[in-house]
Amino acid sequence: MLCNDGYSYLLIIIICLFLSSSSSGGIQFSTAQLPLLELNDCGITICEENSDSELQTSQNSKAHLTYQKLFIKHARLKKLSLWGCSSLDSLYLSCPNLSDLNLNSCKNLIPEKIVLQSPKV
DSSP: OTTSGGGTTOOEEEOOOOSSOOOHHHHHHHHHHOTTOOEEEOTTSSOOSSSSOOEEEOTTSOEEEOOEEEEEEOSSOOEEEOTTOTTEEEEEEEOTTOOEEEOTTOTTOOGGGEEEOOTTO
């Protein structure tokens, strides 16, 4: 478990795809629990259930897309890879040392919903 004090020294974390999809909350939690983190590779962890999109049926039987928002504020993070995170539509980053950001294949990310407070990117 990441909240144990023994893991606070980690500099690199690679979040593997154990399930078909994970939540942005898991990435936010793991990043917040590791204050010395410099590299975070989260490739294809926030992905769609199928090739078109994740569909949910609401009470009135209308299907709608389900996307996730990711908020990361971290003082030491230098590299962040979100490649293939196709269920991500909004991104807020406040990482003053971030110099490498990979958003390849984040096909549903809306440019107007990207906020980067990372001057080195």
